[in-house]
Amino acid sequence: MINPKTQNKIAIGTLYGVAGLVVLILMALLGYILISGLPQLSWHFLTAPAKAFLKGGGVGIQLYNSFYLLILAMLISFPIALGAAIYLYEYAKDNWVTTTIRTAIEILSSLPSVVVGLFGFLFFVVKLNLGFSILSGAFALTFFNLPLLTRSIEDSLRTIDTTQREGGLALGLSRWETVTRVILPAAVPSILTGVILSAGRVFGEAAALIYTAGQSAPALDFTDWNPFNISSPLNPMRPAETLAVHIWKINSEGIMPDAKAISSGSSAVLVLAILLFNFAARYLGKRLYKRLTSA
Amino acid sequence: MFLSNDITQNTEMLDRHVVQPADPQHPTILSTEDLHVYYGKKEAIAEGDLRFASNQITALIGPSGSGKSTFLRSLNRMNDRIATVTGRIMYRGVDINQPDIDVYEMRRRVGMVFQRPNPFAKSIYDNIAFALRLRGVTDKHALDEIVETSLKQAALWNQVKDDLNKSALALSGGQAQRLCIARAIAVKPDILLLDEPASALDPVSTSQLEDTLLELKQHYSIIIVTHNMQQAGRISEYTAFFNQGRVLEYDTTSHIFTNPQVQVTSDYVSGNFG
Ligand SMILES: Nc1ncnc2c1ncn2[C@@H]1O[C@H](COP(=O)(O)OP(=O)(O)O)[C@@H](O)[C@H]1O
Ligand SMILES: [Mg+2]
Numbered sequence: 189m190i191n192p193k194t195q196n197k198i199a200i201g202t203l204y205g206v207a208g209l210v211v212l213i214l215m216a217l218l219g220y221i222l223i224s225g226l227p228q229l230s231w232h233f234l235t236a237p238a239k240a241f242l243k244g245g246g247v248g249i250q251l252y253n254s255f256y257l258l259i260l261a262m263l264i265s266f267p268i269a270l271g272a273a274i275y276l277y278e279y280a281k282d283n284w285v286t287t288t289i290r291t292a293i294e295i296l297s298s299l300p301s302v303v304v305g306l307f308g309f310l311f312f313v314v315k316l317n318l319g320f321s322i323l324s325g326a327f328a329l330t331f332f333n334l335p336l337l338t339r340s341i342e343d344s345l346r347t348i349d350t351t352q353r354e355g356g357l358a359l360g361l362s363r364w365e366t367v368t369r370v371i372l373p374a375a376v377p378s379i380l381t382g383v384i385l386s387a388g389r390v391f392g393e394a395a396a397l398i399y400t401a402g403q404s405a406p407a408l409d410f411t412d413w414n415p416f417n418i419s420s421p422l423n424p425m426r427p428a429e430t431l432a433v434h435i436w437k438i439n440s441e442g443i444m445p446d447a448k449a450i451s452s453g454s455s456a457v458l459v460l461a462i463l464l465f466n467f468a469a470r471y472l473g474k475r476l477y478k479r480l481t482s483a
Numbered sequence: 484m485f486l487s488n489d490i491t492q493n494t495e496m497l498d499r500h501v502v503q504p505a506d507p508q509h510p511t512i513l514s515t516e517d518l519h520v521y522y523g524k525k526e527a528i529a530e531g532d533l534r535f536a537s538n539q540i541t542a543l544i545g546p547s548g549s550g551k552s553t554f555l556r557s558l559n560r561m562n563d564r565i566a567t568v569t570g571r572i573m574y575r576g577v578d579i580n581q582p583d584i585d586v587y588e589m590r591r592r593v594g595m596v597f598q599r600p601n602p603f604a605k606s607i608y609d610n611i612a613f614a615l616r617l618r619g620v621t622d623k624h625a626l627d628e629i630v631e632t633s634l635k636q637a638a639l640w641n642q643v644k645d646d647l648n649k650s651a652l653a654l655s656g657g658q659a660q661r662l663c664i665a666r667a668i669a670v671k672p673d674i675l676l677l678d679e680p681a682s683a684l685d686p687v688s689t690s691q692l693e694d695t696l697l698e699l700k701q702h703y704s705i706i707i708v709t710h711n712m713q714q715a716g717r718i719s720e721y722t723a724f725f726n727q728g729r730v731l732e733y734d735t736t737s738h739i740f741t742n743p744q745v746q747v748t749s750d751y752v753s754g755n756f757g
Contacts, residue, residue, distance in 0.1 A: 236484070347742060351601035358561065359614040359670060360591035374604035480604045480650055 218459065225456025228449050234457070237407055238434070245445045247454050249405040250420060253428040254461075255320055257401060258391050259423065261329035266383065269334055273341035278353075278367050302395040304332045309399035325401025327481035332396045333386055340382030344375045373448040377480065381473035388465035392458055394432035402427030403437050433460050500744035501733045504536040504721055510539035512704045513558065513593075513674055518570035518580075520553050520562065527553045527566065529728045532563035535674075535721075540696060540705040542715035542736065545725030546751065551708040554725065555676050558706070559588050559593040576676075591618075594667035598679045602666075603649035610662055611669045618670075624664035629669050636702070638695045657688025661695065668703065675699065677707040681714065693718050712752055716740055724748045725739045735740050 190198075236246025272289075280286040308328030318324045348371050355368030372379075376456055405428065408421045416420040429437065438444075439453045504511070511534045520528035528550045535541050543551045557568045560579070563586065572580040579589050603610050611630045612620075620626060630647070634640040639661040643654075651662055660680055667675060677696075681689040696705060696718055709715050714720050715736060722739040724732040724747075732739060732748040743749040750756050 216725055349601065351597055351599055352603065354561065355601040356596075356598060357665075358559065358595040358597075359666065360587045360589075361614060361617065362587055365617060369617065370603050462601065480652065 221452075221455050221459050223380070225452040225454075225459075228453030229456060233450075233453055238405060238450075239444055241444060242244065243444065245444060245450060247431060247434060247450070249408055250429055250431045250454070251410070251457065252435040253322070253401070253405060254391055254432070255422065257325050257329060257397070257428060257430055258387055260326035261333060261390055262341075262383070262387060264326060265333045265337055266332040267352060268330070269337035269341055270379075272334075272338045272343060274336070274367060277342045277345040278363065278371070288365030291383060293335045293338055296331070297339065299397070301332050301393060304328055305396040305399050307331070308396065313400055319425065320400065320404075322424045322426060322428045325428060325430075327399050328396045328400040329390050329393060332393060333390050335390070337386050339381065340386060341375075341379055343366070344382055345371060347378055348374050364454040374480070377473045377476035380476060381469045383474065384465050384469035388462045388469075391465065392432050392462050394430070394436045397430055397433050398436065401430060401433070403429050403433055405429040431461075461464035491500065496746040496749070497744050498746075499729075499731055500737075500748075501532070501730060502735075503531065503534040503733070504539070504735075509536040509539050511535065512574070513706075514559070514573045514707055515554075515714060516571040516573065518554070518557065518568065518572065518592060520550070520565045521569075522553075522565070527728050528557070531570075533729055533730060535706055535732060537673075537704045538700055538702075539720040540700050540707060540718050541721040542719035543706065543708045543723050543725060544710070544715050544751070545723075546756065547710070549725040550728040551725050552678050553728075555678055555706065555708050556595075558674075558676055559590050559595055560584075561590075561595065591670045591685055592672050593676065594606075594670065594672035595676045596660070596663050596667055596678070596680050599675070599683050600656055600663055602654065602662050604650070604652055604739045606648045607651045607654070607662060608647040609723065611666050614666070614670055630665075633665040633669040634662075636660045636668055636699060638691065638698070639665055655688075657684050657691065660684060660688070660692065664695070664699075673704060675703045675705045677705065679708050679710060681709065686711045689714070712740075712754075726751075 207310045232244075234251060235248040236244075237249050238247060239245030275301065276286065276289065280289075305328055308324060308331065312318045312324040312327050313320060318327075352370055352374060355367055356370040358361070361369065367379075377393060406426055407419060409417075409419040410421055412420045413422055414420050415424065418426060435451055435454045435458065438447050438454070442451070514534040515531045518528060519526060520530035520531075531554055543555065545551055547574075553562065553566065556562045556564070557580075558572060560568075563580060568580060570580065571578045574589075574593070577584070579593075603613075603726040605613065608630055611633055612626045615626060615629060620629070631640060631644075634643065639658060643649075643656060643662075647756055651659065654662060660683075664675075664680075681692050684692065693714060696707070699705065707719065719736045722734065724739060724743075724745070725731050726747055732743060732745045734744075738744075739748065740752055
């Protein structure tokens with residue numbers, strides 16, 4: 189029998205060890221990606237279009253596509269997720285309907301993204317005849333994102349104390365007024381953090397996009413902002429390979445001579461972007477919260 | 484002054500003793516008739532029949548779980564969706580426990596302050612002004628004036644008048660609770676319901692809060708739940724003693740404390756249980 193003090197020490201030591209190992213692996217991974225990728229980065233690399241057979245292609249269009257898809261997917265999924273979360277947390281009674289919805293969300297959120305992608309291919313691309321397009325991709329990303337975002341917003345609402353709701357009702361506000369004027373403003377920092385974090389996930393998603401937004405990045409004319417023109421960056425019906433899909437594609441079938449370098453560079457860009465999302469989420473969340481709670 | 488019988492100490496104590504206030508200077512402003520409250524099938528209030536005198540402070544005391552909060556929250560329909568409330572709640576001749584009552588309007592007439600201070604994550608000014616804005620008071624001068632008078636009545640004005648745009652979440656507990664009172668009275672209620680408003684406050688803030696309530700009763704009729712018997716004794720004219728979902732004794736505070744007619748009340752106010 190070891191005494192409690194030693195036991196405690198061993199437990200803490202083990203926990204530190206495990207945590208340290210995880211951090212170490214993460215650092216090694218990040219370090220490897222950044223060390224091999226950062227030297228590839230240049231203005232040219234970030235802006236030039238890709239080349240299929242020759243050296244010296246960039247990822248400009250893929251990078252742009254990633255952001256455009258992200259924004260579209262967020263524009264579609266955020267209002268739906270917000271509505272669903274408000275309904276589930278603020279209005280729904282605990283009955284079988286709510287339970288069913290929650291279970292559905294649970295299942296959706298655990299679907300492998302490649303399954304979401306195949307569903308998107310069959311439904312949006314083929315059935316609705318949207319083709320390999322930004323729109324198909326955005327819908328697939330919405331399916332991928334919706335459950336997680338709904339849960340994250342619901343969690344944000346949960347952090348607002350019930351006494352706040354009672355405070356609103358006691359002043360003669362309706363439930364809707366209480367939610368929109370008291371609860372949502374107070375939950376904004378936490379909701380924002382959740383949205384940015386999910387944006388990071390969406391940004392790095394590849395499997396859901398391969399068969400929906402497609403694997404080709406037609407040349408874009410950045411002077412043409414008419415969304416109906418095929419080479420317009422805004423056109424939602426064009427196929428749009430994203431950065432994450434690009435990495436996957438180069439590694440599986442890239443035939444340009446500098447495929448390895450481009451893949452490393454793209455990975456570094458992706459990782460940097462996602463890190464940026466994460467830090468932005470923390471920073472903005474904290475700042476907003478401070479602004480709400482102090483002077 | 485009261486319908487009370489002559490007070491002669493009964494050796495045989497009653498099991499129930501309710502004397503409704505009947506002071507013509509302070510006519511009844513709110514009364515409950517045959518009030519029952521159920522959480523699901525569980526009955527939390529069985530027959531509450533109380534009349535509340537206007538511009539007086541009525542204290543609701545009793546052991547934890549005796550139904551004080553349940554009763555109080557029924558008075559402004561805060562138990563809608565949570566509990567089933569049957570019986571009548573008469574306010575100015577209207578039964579406000581009917582389904583077709585405009586609950587939102589009614590709650591502005593019957594304000595409520597909670598146990599834990601719950602200022603909104605807004606500026607001090609907006610905590611008070613935003614409910615008014617929602618009801619169409621948009622004139623800046625009018626709003627300024629209401630904010631100022633409410634804060635003055637809640638005895639908070641002098642401490643915050645230079646910080647009106649600061650977040651209310653930075654206030655101390657006692658200040659936050661005063662802000663909640665100011666917020667409640669800004670919509671001009673008749674009645675203020677307070678559920679153990681001082682239980683989260685330190686002794687100094689508590690005593691300041693009591694002074695404020697004594698001031699406020701000139702303008703509002705106050706019903707306050709408290710677990711602090713000294714507090715009930717210090718500030719209230721009437722006291723109702725709750726036990727196991729029933730009002731066992733209701734009378735002037737001095738009678739309840741000096742001459743309780745029910746054994747359980749006597750035990751409770753002398754600190755023998757609860
Ligand atoms: N939301 C609720 N759901 C179910 N039962 C409740 C709820 N609130 C209170 N009760 C029950 O009702 C009874 C009275 O509670 P309450 O009114 O809070 O008493 P008090 O305020 O006097 O301490 C208790 O038995 C309590 O467990
Ligand atoms: Mg209580």
